[in-house]
Amino acid sequence: PMKKLTLLILLFSYFTVQAQDKITWPNHKKAVIVLTYDDALHSQLNVAIPQLDSVHFKGTFFLTGDINSQTIPQWRKASKKGHELANHTVFHPCFSTDDNPMASEHYTVNRILHEIDVMNNCLFAVDGKAMHTYAYPCTETHVGGKDYVDSLRKYGNVKFARIGGDINAVITDFKHLDPLKVPSYGLEDHTSADKLIDFVKKVQAAGGMGILMFHGVGGDYITTSAQAHRKLLAYLKENQKDIWVTTFQQAMDYAIANKPK
Secondary structure, three states: OHHHHHHHHHHHHHHHHHHHHOOOOHHHOOEEEEEEEEOOOHHHHHHHHHHHHHOOOOOEEEEOOOOOOOOHHHHHHHHHOOOEEEEOOOOOOEOOOOOOOOEHHHOOHHHHHHHHHHHHHHHHHHHOOOOOOEEOHHHOOEEOOEEOHHHHHHHOOOOOEEOOOOOOOEEOOOOOOOOOOEOOEEOOOOOOHHHHHHHHHHHHHHOOEEEEEEOOEOOOOOOEOHHHHHHHHHHHHHOOOOEEEEOHHHHHHHHHHOOOO
8 A cells, every 4th residue: 555655645746746847827728829910011001900809809010121101000000909029120031042131141140130120229219118129030040140139138129029840840849949939830922721720629638839830921921821821810700718919029928938947
């Protein structure tokens, strides 16, 4: 009996530890989905935001310096409705082999940090918020051959940053999650509604967090069709008692505050 009792105690403590590693989401939700949209595209203003508003969900929009006098009032309106405006740099530098004036290989770490600062100030002028989250352009964490994640951490001008990933980017280990390297599922051109919903189901099954990275919705480039986007939102709406759909900032604030000790 003593052996049995020891085994039971061991099993119980193992399951307790396992349970503690899981985050308890607000309002008894079982999983979290974050919908993010890159590059300040017109199709996001014209298609994605009206669709999100119709089901009362909030998205996160990683904006670049491409915002202008026509679109800034629309982005400001989106922010007032509760959508998150976030930082994707002013010029969106990426590594390139051709003669791209915004080629990230010609950048220094100081230059990218300064550019993130400038974009934060632009965003403050639009939404009045002092702190913004960040997404690495082209999901690259290097400029000029140097990794700048730790410089960004020391500099402290963004709290959370999103990187890339694939359909397996389901976050469950919050204890070891780097808040400046948060993975996401980067969609390819014409990703089907079924594939989007399959990703959400994986997140649900794992009880974790899943971040989707959209570009165009019903237009522009790396396009998800308006219909596929609508079907995904319908699935999330049908399952909203189990799924918390929120912004990147809110999901990360909660995850970091409640992460396993």
